[in-house]
Amino acid sequence: MMNVTVNGESREVPDGCSLEDLLRTLDLPRDQVAVERNLEIVPKQHYQACRLETGDQLEIVTLVGGGSVDSPEAPSDSDLDEPLRLGDHVFHSRLFVGTGKYATFAQMKTCLEASQTECVTVAVRRVNLRDRGSESLLDYIDRDRCLILPNTAGCYSAEDAVRYARLSREVLGTNLVKLEVLADERTLLPDPLATLRAAELLVEEGFTVLCYTSDDPVMARRLEGAGVASVMPAGSPIGSGQGVLNPNNIRIILEEAKVPVICDAGVGTASDVAIAMELGCAGVLLNTGIAHAQDPIRMAHAMRHACEAGRLAYLAGRIPKKLYATASSPTEGHISGIKPQ
Structure with a gap:
């Protein structure tokens, strides 16, 4: 027997044990995990040939939550708008929804269906080795309808974010990633320098990067460069429910950006989504606004309609704001004697 470390825990395995043998012993489905051995990702096709050695440090990760009620088809007004394109991916729904914070996986699934989202975000975390009977997030996502967007939530350095992105690519086989590099636990604001560094590294490695950032137009310009x-400025701090606090900065980002701008974080209710979309954002990403609503399923419906309404209002073009009234009824043809006092 020999000792290896799996997800921070010492474990005895037989001499000559392969990585495939270990996964089988742990009852872990190979298609739902990624494995890092001594800081190097092991491709799935090498699991059987990879022989473990004494002292090996293994990290085994899977995806966790950060699931159209009426129809699985595109929104009924899709003919009024062109789809959103991000890299090689095309979306008819412009609402992106996170998978964390729901009371149950079943509730999450129902909310995702109600929102009619076509893209859900997931986080990368260690596999639970102690409770193999626990449910898997992936069992509750309709992968024929929803694209899974892995994110680097919880990373506080460029190196960790890149490491998580590589692991997520190994699990899902996708180069699409939502990049988050946070500055501190209290504000969850992005670290601009580390975010830019991670973005550069991931783009160089061929990732399609959707990047969480502040509402600083200069930083958005640097990330696009x-x-x-996609640049994803925060409407307000993550989970705060404050909505879009600085619409003027969002407008400047929208004026300058050549890539889609997706409002990310801080959404509290449907009107926040509508405001972001009416500003001209290409989409909105949210999680807590649905998951922690008093009635998450109703809120998921509301967010969907707000996203569609805000987008159509932006395309339609609002009337100018004026100081004084302008009558909507004809001013000619009044009956005799009708005149202003």
């Missing part, structure tokens, strides 16, 4: 597929 680094090659990200």
Whole structure:
């Protein structure tokens, strides 16, 4: 027997044990995990040939939550708008929904269906080795309808974010990633320098990067210059429910950006989504606004309609704001004697 470390825990395995043998012993489905051995990702096709050695440090990760009620088809007004394109991916729904914070996986699934989202975000975390009977997030996502967007949530350095992105690519076989590099636990604001560095590294490795950032137009410009597929300015701090606090900065970002701008974080209710979309954002990403609503399923419906309404209002073009009234009824043809006092 020999000792290896799996997800921070010492474990005895037989001499000559392969990585495939270990996964089988742990009852872990190979298609739902990624494995890092001594800081190097092991491709799935090498699991059987990879022989473990004494002292090996293994990290085994899977995806966790950060699931159209009426129809699985595109929104009924899709003919009024062109689809959103991000890299090689095309979306008819412009609402992106996170998978964390729901009371149950079943509730999450129902909310995702109600929102009619076509893209859900997931986080990368260690596999639970102690409770192999626990449910898997992936069992509750309709992968024929929803694209899974892995994110680097919880990373506080460029190196960790890149490491998580590589692991997520190994699990899902996708180069699409939502990049988050946070500055601190209290504000969850992005670290601009580390975010830019991670974006550069991931773009260089062929990732399609959707990048969480502040509402700083200069930072958005730098990230676009680094090659990200979308800049994702925060409307307000993550989970705060404050909505879009600085619409003027969002407007400047929208004026300058050549890539889609997706409002990310801080959404509290449907009107926040509508405001972001009416500003001209290409989409909105949210999680807590649905998951922690008093009635998450109703809120998921509301967010969907707000996203569609805000987008159509932006395309239609609002009337100018004026100081004084302008009558909507004809001013000619009044009956005799009708005149202003």
